[in-house]
Amino acid sequence: MTIDTVHFTPIAALFGGLLIGAAAALFMLINGRIAGVSGIMGGLLRPVAGNTLWRFAFVFGLLLAPVLYGAFATLPEIQLDSGYPMLIVAGLLVGIGTRYGAGCTSGHGICGISRLSPRSIVATLLFMVAGMATVFALRHLLGVTSA
Amino acid sequence: MNVFFSLVAGLVFGLGLIVSGMANPAKVLGFLDVAGAWDPSLAFVMIGGIAAASIGFFFARKRTQSWLGLPLQMPAARDIDRRLVLGSLLFGIGWGLAGICPGPALVLVGAGVVKGGVFALAMLLGMVLFELAEPGGRQPPAASAAANPPAK
Numbered sequence: 001m002t003i004d005t006v007h008f009t010p011i012a013a014l015f016g017g018l019l020i021g022a023a024a025a026l027f028m029l030i031n032g033r034i035a036g037v038s039g040i041m042g043g044l045l046r047p048v049a050g051n052t053l054w055r056f057a058f059v060f061g062l063l064l065a066p067v068l069y070g071a072f073a074t075l076p077e078i079q080l081d082s083g084y085p086m087l088i089v090a091g092l093l094v095g096i097g098t099r100y101g102a103g104c105t106s107g108h109g110i111c112g113i114s115r116l117s118p119r120s121i122v123a124t125l126l127f128m129v130a131g132m133a134t135v136f137a138l139r140h141l142l143g144v145t146s147a
Numbered sequence: 148m149n150v151f152f153s154l155v156a157g158l159v160f161g162l163g164l165i166v167s168g169m170a171n172p173a174k175v176l177g178f179l180d181v182a183g184a185w186d187p188s189l190a191f192v193m194i195g196g197i198a199a200a201s202i203g204f205f206f207a208r209k210r211t212q213s214w215l216g217l218p219l220q221m222p223a224a225r226d227i228d229r230r231l232v233l234g235s236l237l238f239g240i241g242w243g244l245a246g247i248c249p250g251p252a253l254v255l256v257g258a259g260v261v262k263g264g265v266f267a268l269a270m271l272l273g274m275v276l277f278e279l280a281e282p283g284g285r286q287p288p289a290a291s292a293a294a295n296p297p298a299k
Contacts, residue, residue, distance in 0.1 A: 004184035007177055009168055013188040016167020017195020023160035024196070025203020030152045032213035032220050035160060037249040041271070045278045054153040059253060061157020066258035068158065069165050076165060078255065079173035080262045082245045091252075091266040093241025095273020098249060101234020102224065105169075105248040106160070108235070109193065114200035115208075115221065122227050123235040128179075130239025135179040138244070 024111050027058075036107020037062070038098035081145075101127075149215055161254050167192040170254040172246030179243050 024035040031054065033040075040055050069075055082090065098104040101123055103112060108127075112120020138144045161170075168174040168188055177186035213219055242248050247255065247266050255263025 001181060001185050002183075004177055004186040007174060007184075007186045007188070009188050010191045013167045013191035014195040016163045016165070016169065017192035017197075018199045019163030019166060019195075020160055020169075020192065021163075021196035021199025021201075021203075023156045023163060024200040025207075026159075027152070027156040028207045028213070028219065029203055029210075030214050031149045031156070032215075032217040034220070034222060035156060037160075037253065038274070041249060042274050042278070045274055053150050057150045057153035058157035058160075061154045061159075062161040062164075062250060062253040063257035064154075065158050065161025066165060066170070066254050069162060070258070075258060076168065076171060078171050078258060078260055078263075080245075080247075080255070080260060081173065082262065082266075084262070084265055087245055087262055087266045088269040090241045090245035090247065091269025091271075092273040092276075093237050093244070094248065094252075094266075095241075095270035095275075096277050097234050097237030097239070097241055097273075099234070099274050099277040101231050101236075101238055102222075103235075104238060104250070105242075106250050110196040110200050111204070112222075113193075114197050115204045117222070119222075119224060119227055119231055123231055126232060126235035127239030127242060130236045131179045131243035132181050134240045134243025135176055136182050139180060140182050 020106075021110060021114070024106070024114070028111070034107055034111045036103050036111060038095075038104040039102070039107050042099050097127075149217060152215070160250065161257070163196075164251050164254050167195075169248075170251045170258070172251070172255075175242075175246035175248075175251075179246070 027033055027035040040058050044052060044055050066075055103120065103123055108120040108123040113124060164170045169192055174186060175189060177184070178189035207219055210219060245266060249270065252263060252267040252270055256267050
């Protein structure tokens with residue numbers, strides 16, 4: 001293992017993480033809800049009266065974030081090399097997997113670990129390891145760097 | 148009121164994803180590539196996120212309702228079952244293929260990244276397929292009571 005010192009940005013990562021965690025903390029304290037993006041989106045697909053508007057608002061906030069950021073500063077680099085077939089397969093897997101496993105990086109990873117949920121700790125370890133294994137297989141076994 | 152705070156929470160969450168580098172798929176893949184030139188930044192996102200959220204959940208646990216007087220809806224599920232394991236593995240494989248998870252997918256759409264939009268649409272389709280495969284299932288205990296009509 002070698003550390004990629006060129007791209008390593010611990011301070012920005014820590015600060016961004018604090019913002020994410022603060023949003024999740026306040027969301028629970030103010031609205032009484034878990035800030036899990038896949039769960040919030042999934043709930044929109046089976047609408048329950050009085051339980052839909054806040055979901056749209058949260059999603060809208062996420063969509064608005066880069067617009068607001070871009071109005072005051074230059075957005076950090078976004079590099080997305082994947083081709084369309086890969087993006088479609090990946091999107092389908094993320095959509096199905098997060099609903100079947102009842103959470104994603106935010107719901108299980110941030111909120112779940114913060115409440116010391118054994119379920120979420122297991123889920124987070126599993127999707128981290130699966131993600132690392134997938135990148136290993138693609139890049140180091142198949143030699144694919146962007147597809 | 149809770150709709151307004153939802154918007155603010157989504158906004159701050161999204162800004163955090165941008166600042167941290169989570170909204171840059173190449174950076175996420177750099178973290179997942181432990182055998183290559185490893186970029187450990189994302190671990191610091193998790194550390195910061197969990198540190199801040201833990202404080203919030205610590206105080207939330209002592210309460211019966213939220214600051215707005217809404218019920219505190221902590222997930223009730225405790226089982227580490229096949230669904231959790233298989234779902235998380237599928238998600239992890241998809242995450243490793245493109246370096247995008249649900250929150251950043253929406254940020255990419257907001258940033259006008261066309262490829263991010265394609266990913267987000269495929270993700271939404273995946274979620275729809277899941278709903279179609281499980282009509283009426285997977286309701287949280289609080290919402291599954293017979294008194295609640297299922298879908299509108």
